[in-house]
Amino acid sequence: MFAEERKTEILQLVKIGNPVTVTSLSQRFGVSESTVRRDLQELEDNGLIQRTHGGAISVQTGFEMSFQEKEVRFLTEKQQIATLAANLVNDGETVLIDSGTTTLEIARLLRSKKITVATNSMDIAQVFSDDAGVETVLLGGTLRKNTRALVGYLTNDALRKMYFDKVFLAANGIDAEFGITTPNLTEAETKRYMLQAGKEKILVADHSKIGQRSLCRICGLEEIDLLITDKGINDADDQQLGALVRIMTQTIL
Template identity: 35%
Template sequence: MLKMKRIQQIKEYILKNQSVSLNDLVETFDVSKNTIRRDVQKLVNEGHIQKVYGGVAANHAKLEAFQDRQIRNQAQKRLIAREAASLVKDGDVIFIDSGTTTLELIHFIHNKQVTVVTNNVDFIVQAMPYKQLQVISTGGQLERKTKSFSNYSIAEEFNLYNFDKVFMASTGVSISNGVTNSSPVETSMKELVVKKGRDVFLLVDHTKFDKYAMVTYCGLDEIDYLITDDPLNTQYVNFIEQNHIKLIVATDKE
């Protein structure tokens, strides 16, 4: 196997599993421990992973590329999206945020008569065959790493929209820091969307809780529906009940 291809596969394997031992990498990729150490050091130097006791782990302190995030917890993300899509009705005007979980909505709303406003580039591309979806792009500057558009001058245009439902993504969620994002250039758009949504849905898998990123774009108490894939601890359940947030835990019903 070519070195660069192997290193890419090692990175994907670590991101998918979150943390692994060096022995696991040696066995999986059938190379010597010295080779694994060199490959791992390259990924550490690039900021993709970090060394931990007994092995290595994904580094979430930096903004990850869209394709790296997309391969992680994909089954759970699709379950979350299915639950969210079940609440979308024909005639709705909705906003779909950039993100790998929100992207999964395309699989479940493509046969509905809805208007979608989005900054999610992959959603726009995947919606091409579905003529019943009216898709409006936010436009702006292309952010290649997140496959999204950012637009500092969107405020005046967005004030014209009244969204029935907005489906938001997040890098990390906590009670103290709220709903956070790693990309400052997207923050103003996210803040405005939350204010313009009649119902605000937050779509996050279990790995996003008790973490936070660079910027907060809304408080957790500003969310109307929280859809995740695993039951939450008592602290979150109490907060959700006190703030009248509807919690939906997505499960594999099939």
């Protein structure tokens, strides 16, 4: 099989909607994993797929990576964002933390603070399970297994009865015109209730989310008090988004 035929078949497999792995493609085509990685890189360079840790997915905006796939993408940047976010939290505050891989990094840095944390993430609640200083509230709801988030009627009903000093929100897409987005309708609704429950609304997202749109709009950027991202944001996006929301990419002395 020629390289172009191989890449065409890879593209067809990805478009079906399931992620593909380097190992499975190597076995399927009888070529080395390094050859497969070159094929995937060329397809990504042409905007036809999106590479992930160990494979690739479709570039369609409605497609949603698994929690495990998201967790390893831009991990260093997420940890940098988490450091900035955690430094904003003071003892005695009430904090609502959205489910997500960046917010999970924030939670890990909030251990030992004397705060109250509410979350719709079992993973984040587990971070504080043996932390005597952090009072932890796990919101009920329907579990979305792909994102490991509790969402829906029960979650929203609980949020209607609560109010927090700070809300840390996660999202899949940030676009100056369309706003903040996520692929799932139910999750988008729960995120809107989260924003209504907070005094200070803080969006945390690495630079790969900027300029992207997912299916469901959560809110406009002007409804957010602060966007914390990493230094990978380009000057054009920084200027365009900065006209709508305050942006933090490094500690302000």
